[in-house]
Amino acid sequence: VGPYVLRRLLGEGGMGTVWLAARADGLYERDVALKLVRSEGAAHALRARFARERRILAQLSHPHIARLFDAGVDALGRPFLALEYVEGETLLDHAARHGLDLRQRLDLFLQVCAAVSYAHGRLVVHRDLKPSNILVTPGGDVRLLDFGIAKLLDPDASSHETELTRVGGRAYTLNYAAPEQIRGEPVSTQTDVYALGVVLYELLTRQRPYRLRRGSAAELEEAILQAEVRRPSQAVLAPGDTTG
DSSP: OTTEEEEEEEEEOSSEEEEEEEEOSSSOOOEEEEEEEOGGGOOHHHHHHHHHHHHHHHTOOOTTBOOEEEEEEOTTSOEEEEEEOOOSEEHHHHHHHTTOOHHHHHHHHHHHHHHHHHHHHTTEEOSOOOGGGEEEOTTSOEEEOOOTTOEEOOTTOOHHHHHHHTTTSOSSOGGGOOHHHHHTOOOOHHHHHHHHHHHHHHHHHSSOSOOOSSOOHHHHHHHHHHOOOOOHHHHHHSOOOOOO
8 A cells, every 4th residue: 555565454433444554665664554445435425525524634744643744645556654653452452451549540631641742732622432432552651542533623515524524424533422423513632532532431441431231323322412411420429321
C-alpha cells in the first residue's frame, strides 16, 4: 500500500481496516498503524470522510493522542493514513490486569482528559470516546485513538460535513453516547465530557452506569435520556447488572 508493506491485521470496521505495517522504501524504519478504506466501499463520501480525518489529525500534536505520520493513495486509488502504532492495552484491560488502585486509575484518566482538552482547544470534538479507543502503553502512557467520526466545531461548515460523519450508520457508540446524540441534536464539547463521565464511572466501579433488565438498544437509549444514575460509591457497595 503506497510505500508500506502490510504485516498483520489489527482491526476492521464498517469503513475499512487497520494494519500493522512498515515502510518498504528504506526511507525510515518505523512500524505504523495503516488505516485503509475498503476497496468495495471507497465511495466519494468515504473518501471525503477520510480526508476530514486527515485534516483533523494533522492539526493535533499531543503526547496522549496517536500521531499522524503520513497519508496518501495506493495503486488502486484507495486513500490511507499511516498513524502511530501503539503497543498497549485498552484502558480497562490495563487497569484490571495490573490491579491499579484508585489513584493510579485517576492518573490515567487525567491523561485522557488532557488529550481531550487539547483537542477541544482546537475546536475538535472526538464524538466516540470509549475505553477501546484509549490505549495504555507498557510504560503507563495513554494514547487516544480513532478520530474517524470527529467533528470540527466550525459554524461555517456545511451540512455535508454532518452527513460525512454518519457514513456507515450510527455516528457514535451507544454505551458511551450523550443524550443529545440519542436525540439527534447538535454535538459540542459537552458531548465528549459526558462520554468521559461514563468512561470514568466504568473505570472506577467496573460497571456501566445504566441498570438494564433486557439489555436492548431501545432500553439503553431510554436509560441515557431518563434514568437517574447511581453514584459510583453506591454502585461499588451494591454491584448490579449494568453491563448494557
